[in-house]
Structure formats: C-alpha cells, structure tokens
Amino acid sequence: MTILRQPTRAGVRDAAAKVAAILPPTPLFVAEIRGVPVMIKAESLQPIGAFKIRGAWHRLTAIAPELRDKGVVAFSSGNHAQGVAWAARRLGMPAVIVMPSDAPAAKREATMALGAEVVAYDRMREDRIKIAGHLAHARGATLVPPFDDPWIIEGQGSLGIEVLTQCAEMRLPDPAQVIVPCGGGGLAAGVTLALPDAQTTIVEPEGWDDMCRSLAAGWIESVGDSPPPTACDALQTFQPAQLTFDVLSRRGVTGVTVSEAEVRAAQRWAARKLRLVVEPGGSVALAALLAGKVQPAPDMLIVLSGGNADAEAYAKVLSSND
CATH class of the missing domain: 3.40.50.1100 (Rossmann fold)
Incomplete structure (x- = not known):
C-alpha cells in the first residue's frame, strides 16, 4: 500500500475533536494492582464495544x-x-x-x-x-485497513487526548507509562503520538508477538508459519505493517507477551474488581500487570481495548480458576 501521508499529533488532535463531537468519553477508573493505584481506560464501553470506533x-x-x-x-x-x-x-x-x-x-x-x-x-x-x-x-x-493507515492511527490516538482531559478533570497525573494491547499496532502508534512524553509498552499473546519481536530486532518479523491457537482473536496479526512499526520503533516502544492463562485471569479480575466484561485481546495489558510482566506505578495508564467477548467462552472463563 502506498502511504501518501504520515500520522501526526496534529492529526490525532483533529481526530479527538471529531470523536468528542459525537461520542461521550469512556470511563477512566483508578484501581489498585498489587497495592499501587493505576489508571484504567475502559474502551470496552464504547458503543461498538471497542476502541476501533x-x-x-x-x-x-x-x-x-x-x-x-x-x-x-x-x-x-x-x-x-x-x-x-x-x-x-x-x-x-x-x-x-x-x-x-x-x-x-x-x-x-x-x-x-x-x-x-x-x-x-x-x-x-x-x-x-x-x-x-x-x-x-x-x-x-x-x-x-484496520491499522496500516494514517487516519486510522490518528483516530485511535484520540484515546490519549481524551485521557489527558480526564486526568486534568480528575486531578490525576498525566500518564508517564502506557500499557496497551497490540495486534497491528494502530492503537499503540496513535497513543504514542498523543502522549509523546509517556513510555509505551505493548502487550501481545504468546506466539502472536510479531510486533514485540520486530521492535526487539529492529526490523519487521512475522509470527511464522504455525502460530499457536489463541483466544485473542482481535490480536492475530501475522506481521506488522511498516507504518505502525516505524511509529513505534522511532519512539523506543518495548513489548511483553502474556499466556492464555494470564489473559483469562485478567478477564476474571476485570469482572470482579471493575464489573467490566473484557474480551481476551482487550485484557492483555491488564494481564501483563497482574502477572508481574510490568510493574505498576501511580502514573501508569492501562487500556482495556475491547469487550466483545463470546458469551459461551466468557462463561467458561468466569467459571474456571486456572
């Protein structure tokens, strides 16, 4: 695909104004994880159940x-x-x-x-x-396309501008660290543009960590020919796009992975502590903190990116203790 323009923070701000004109902000919660209060953005409560809107x-x-x-x-x-x-x-x-x-x-x-x-x-x-x-x-x-597009990236980044407004209203610190689910990287790229002073960490399911591998290597890598099954259907990308990779790599973004069991534990935690339904892919950032892959901090923002969970699969997650 030929990219005729690059995503910019000015474009993110324009997108934020567009979104604010038609949609109310999604809730920003403060909750304790391992004794530390962190900020949690509930994009699972968008009208379509995810940030993609x-x-x-x-x-x-x-x-x-x-x-x-x-x-x-x-x-x-x-x-x-x-x-x-x-x-x-x-x-x-x-x-x-x-x-x-x-x-x-x-x-x-x-x-x-x-x-x-x-x-x-x-x-x-x-x-x-x-x-x-x-x-x-x-x-x-x-x-x-879902992420390989400058307007899409800017639109997803509107989340970050919205959070800054909410932090000011709630007298919370601006996020210095952002933990965000990553499939193709559109949300992560947009957030890094919106919050240039924050350190972003992406989270992917084990075996579907093409962006984590790519950022660590310094060039684009794929998940290979036989990636494992995952409940995180929203994060199943086989290879990063050059556009999102470039945005993330230029800003020193790093990544971690989480297991399927850690994802399920995060879904249960969100249901119990926040009264929120979060789909597997939408819960990976939370899973990284609960599993100790990322250390919590008071100026940290965690994004719950989606809540479109399959009813039968979600019921099984809630009833299990693995």
Whole structure:
C-alpha cells in the first residue's frame, strides 16, 4: 500500500475533536494492582464495544463526499469491522467487511446488524488484504485497513487526548507509562503520538508477538508459519505493517507477551474488581500487570481495548480458576 501521508499529533488532535463531537468519553477508573493505584481506560464501553470506533470515524469522515456513495471495504476479525460498519451507517455509506470464517459469532452478527455486508475467508489459507483489495477495486469503494493507515492511527490516538482531559478533570497525573494491547499496532502508534512524553509498552499473546519481536530486532518479523491457537482473536496479526512499526520503533516502544492463562485471569479480575466484561485481546495489558510482566506505578495508564467477548467462552472463563 502506498502511504501518501504520515500520522501526526496534529492529526490525532483533529481526530479527538471529531470523536468528542459525537461520542461521550469512556470511563477512566483508578484501581489498585498489587497495592499501587493505576489508571484504567475502559474502551470496552464504547458503543461498538471497542476502541476501533475512533479510527473508523476519523477515516470515513476524511473520505471526500463525492466518493462516499461508493462505500468502503474493510477487513477485520470483528472490532474494526463493527467500527467501520457503525461509522458507515451514520454517514449513509455502504460497507463490505472481509471477516475470517472463525471470527466470534457475536462480532460477525453485530457487524451485520449494523448494516454491513460480510464476506468470509479462511484466516490461515487466504489473504484478506487481496480479497478486500479486489472487492474495493470492483466496486470503486475506499479500502479501510484496520491499522496500516494514517487516519486510522490518528483516530485511535484520540484515546490519549481524551485521557489527558480526564486526568486534568480528575486531578490525576498525566500518564508517564502506557500499557496497551497490540495486534497491528494502530492503537499503540496513535497513543504514542498523543502522549509523546509517556513510555509505551505493548502487550501481545504468546506466539502472536510479531510486533514485540520486530521492535526487539529492529526490523519487521512475522509470527511464522504455525502460530499457536489463541483466544485473542482481535490480536492475530501475522506481521506488522511498516507504518505502525516505524511509529513505534522511532519512539523506543518495548513489548511483553502474556499466556492464555494470564489473559483469562485478567478477564476474571476485570469482572470482579471493575464489573467490566473484557474480551481476551482487550485484557492483555491488564494481564501483563497482574502477572508481574510490568510493574505498576501511580502514573501508569492501562487500556482495556475491547469487550466483545463470546458469551459461551466468557462463561467458561468466569467459571474456571486456572
């Protein structure tokens, strides 16, 4: 993909103004982890249940009015899909979403309920980017990737600007450390632009740590041919995009990984302590703190990025003690 512009902090601020005009801020909680109060941003309480609504709104509103009737094509396991579908419906635009056939049924059904057309593909055998690209070309639609796009990155970064406002209102310190879930890195990249004075740490599931490996190596690496199963469907990217990698690497971002058991423990903790439903991928930043992979601090921000948990799988997590 040819990138015609780079994401900027000015763009993040513009995105934040757009988002603030149509959506209330998501709650910012303070909770103790291992005896230390930390800030927790509940993006799981967005109208679509995830932060992806931010980037989708910023991107679709940037499409020229004369092109909107052709619609958009996106590819996503579910949260970006819902964000694009929500924004497209509000703007009166057709939307086609390429989703993996093994995406959680709740995410697929929610995307369709928002009026989008869903095209299924095999995650392990087919290339979703090629499928979406062909569809966009055939329909004359705008392609809206989930993270490899400057407007998407800026939109996700609106979360950071929103947090700064909330910290001032709540008399909390500005975040000096941010712990954020990472799939393709759009949210992490946007947050680093929004909060340039903070140190960002990304968190990925074990075996799906392509961004962690890439940042450590200094060049882009993939997850390999046989990544393990994971409940974190929202974080299953096979290789970082150059755009997000560049933003994160230039700012010295580091990463850690968490196990499936640590993810489940974080989901249970969020349900018990915060009364929040958090999906597996949305809970990895919290999991890193609870598991001791990252040490808590009073000026730390943890992002709970999504709450679109499969009902049956979530019930099993809550009833287990592994």
